[in-house]
Amino acid sequence: MSPVVFCKRAELREFLEARRREGKSVGFVPTMGALHEGHATLLRRSASENDVTVLSIFVNPKQFGPNEDFSRYPRTFPEDVELARQCGVTCVFSPSASEMYPDDFATQVAVPKLSGELCGRFRPGHFDGVCTVVLLLLNQVGADRAYFGLKDFQQYVVLSRMCRDLAHPTEIVPVPTVREADGLAMSSRNRYLTRQARALARTVPLSLAAAANLFRTGERGAEALLGAARRVLADVGLEPQYLELRDFESLEVVSDRLNRPALLAIAQPIESDGVVRLIDNVVLSDDGFWARILDDLLSRTR
Numbered sequence: 001m002s003p004v005v006f007c008k009r010a011e012l013r014e015f016l017e018a019r020r021r022e023g024k025s026v027g028f029v030p031t032m033g034a035l036h037e038g039h040a041t042l043l044r045r046s047a048s049e050n051d052v053t054v055l056s057i058f059v060n061p062k063q064f065g066p067n068e069d070f071s072r073y074p075r076t077f078p079e080d081v082e083l084a085r086q087c088g089v090t091c092v093f094s095p096s097a098s099e100m101y102p103d104d105f106a107t108q109v110a111v112p113k114l115s116g117e118l119c120g121r122f123r124p125g126h127f128d129g130v131c132t133v134v135l136l137l138l139n140q141v142g143a144d145r146a147y148f149g150l151k152d153f154q155q156y157v158v159l160s161r162m163c164r165d166l167a168h169p170t171e172i173v174p175v176p177t178v179r180e181a182d183g184l185a186m187s188s189r190n191r192y193l194t195r196q197a198r199a200l201a202r203t204v205p206l207s208l209a210a211a212a213n214l215f216r217t218g219e220r221g222a223e224a225l226l227g228a229a230r231r232v233l234a235d236v237g238l239e240p241q242y243l244e245l246r247d248f249e250s251l252e253v254v255s256d257r258l259n260r261p262a263l264l265a266i267a268q269p270i271e272s273d274g275v276v277r278l279i280d281n282v283v284l285s286d287d288g289f290w291a292r293i294l295d296d297l298l299s300r301t302r
């Protein structure tokens with residue numbers, strides 16, 4: 001069945017209130033559209049765990065910096081609705097900017113302790129924009145569960161802390177990164193990559209895999225692990241914007257030995273038609289959930 005499309009929050013609320021009166025559970029997947037298999041995985045997961053799945057498509061102006069790609073961000077609404085249908089989505093919420101942010105909108109939500117790290121250093125205000133829109137959407141949808149991809153690991157950490165700190169009733173569910181056959185993390189921005197840039201982009205997961213392989217052989221020294229990743233990038237002339245090891249919960253720098261799961265995170269600008277900034281990560285850990293994600297990365301980068 002085709003999903004119902006809502007542009008007005010009052011209509012969405014009325015629809016969902018009726019479903020809730022019937023005792024239905026609600027899953028929610030917020031996106032900016034230009035959907036790919038990564039988004040589809042979140043949608044299928046929600047559809048399998050909830051009676052009703054809400055997909056939001058909103059290119060949020062508040063999370064783009066002045067020199068970022070807001071105006072040229074890909075918009076593929078008809079294809080998105082078709083993919084949503086195939087994934088079992090019940091309704092699509094696609095509000096305008098003025099529906100989300102009326103002229104007198106005056107609130108900003110922030111998690112400063114976590115937002116200034118990693119991507120936050122290079123995208124000032126980005127996570128404040130993300131927190132503001134996601135809290136607003138979570139309040140509008142009132143879902144039992146909301147699904148977020150670990151491709152945007154810092155976003156997941158920031159949003160789960162926001163919900164925990166503010167006692168938000170929606171459960172935040174992390175979903176492993178979905179990768180192309182050669183290991184590149186799927187992203188709406190990958191479509192900006194020229195053929196040459198796409199070939200080079202493969203180095204990003206390869207660099208993470210080099211560190212992950214070393215980790216699997218027993219290496220626990222932060223510098224050795226970072227060095228392995230850095231060498232793979234340097235071999236093809238790439239210099240990351242950042243490549244860091246952080247605690248997977250607090251995002252504090254890990255500079256010595258790893259004794260808890262550690263996030264290895266990278267942002268790598270790639271020259272294409274303009275610069276495309278790729279982000280990726282893997283958690284170095286032998287624990288079940290994280291180890292399976294690491295296995296997936298390694299199996300695609302052999």
Ligand code: AMP
Nearest residue numbers: 031032033038148149151152177178186
């Ligand atoms: P976006 O439309 O880029 O804002 O992403 C919407 C949601 O999809 C976010 O929770 C992302 O983390 C998630 N997502 C994007 N790409 C992937 C991927 N390759 N694997 C898993 N989740 C993803």
